[in-house]
Amino acid sequence: MFKHGILVGTFLLAVGVGSAHAFLSIFSGGxxxxxxxxxxxxxxxxxxxxxxxxxxxxxxxxxxxxxxxxxxxxxxxxxxxxxxxxxxxxxxxxxxxxxxxxxxxxxxxxxxxxxxxxxxxxxxxxxxxxxxxxxxxxxxxxxxx
Structure with missing residues (x-):
């Protein structure tokens, strides 16, 4: 259960960082x-x-x-x-x-x-x-x- 939580947390962090980068690219007009x-x-x-x-x-x-x-x-x-x-x-x-x-x-x-x-x-x-x-x-x- 603990390993599963770490994997889910790592995935959410990666998605969050990727989303932030995508947001900044859109915000800056590319x-x-x-x-x-x-x-x-x-x-x-x-x-x-x-x-x-x-x-x-x-x-x-x-x-x-x-x-x-x-x-x-x-x-x-x-x-x-x-x-x-x-x-x-x-x-x-x-x-x-x-x-x-x-x-x-x-x-x-x-x-x-x-x-x-x-x-x-x-x-x-x-x-x-x-x-x-x-x-x-x-x-x-x-x-x-």
Whole structure:
């Protein structure tokens, strides 16, 4: 009887964790997010990734995450703004590194960027949005030189 209770408890825990993950995926609209803490750990570990900054030019100049690629595509609503995302598109297609989308607030502009790259053939599993964006980034930023 005790073993049966443990098995049932383990099963319910597994189902609960799976359901929570599914709920979070639905809640996030299917987009993948990375926290500032997680990203900072990956940067400090030297993980290979592409940091793609879509912030406006003045915000990028004021301070950005070191190693970020400047596109100034925010808010990625017009054809002109989306065309700015084509910078390095061939390299993104050819690579297999994760792509971290950095925008001012981690919202609509970043989601539209993921949608655009997905339409261009980039695997959505490689793309992550910096949760809460650059405005909430508590770590080192560098000004544009």
């Amino acid at each position: 987009y993948q997010y990375i926290t500032a803490e997680e990203l900072n750990k990956r940067i400090e570990a030297g993980d290979a990734m592409v940091l793609l900054d879509i912030c406006p030019a003045d915000e990028f100049a004021a301070g950005h995450i070191p190693g970020s690629i400047e596109t100034n595509a925010y808010p990625t609503q017009t054809d002109e703004e989306r065309n700015r995302l084509n910078k390095g598109l061939a390299a993104l297609r050819a690579g297999n590194e994760d792509i971290i989308i950095v925008c001012p607030g981690g919202g609509g502009g970043a989601r539209r960027t993921v949608d655009y790259y997905k339409a261009q053939g980039i695997d959505e599993k490689r793309m992550y949005i910096l949760q809460n964006g650059l405005k909430k980034w508590p770590y080192k930023k560098v000004p544009k030189s």
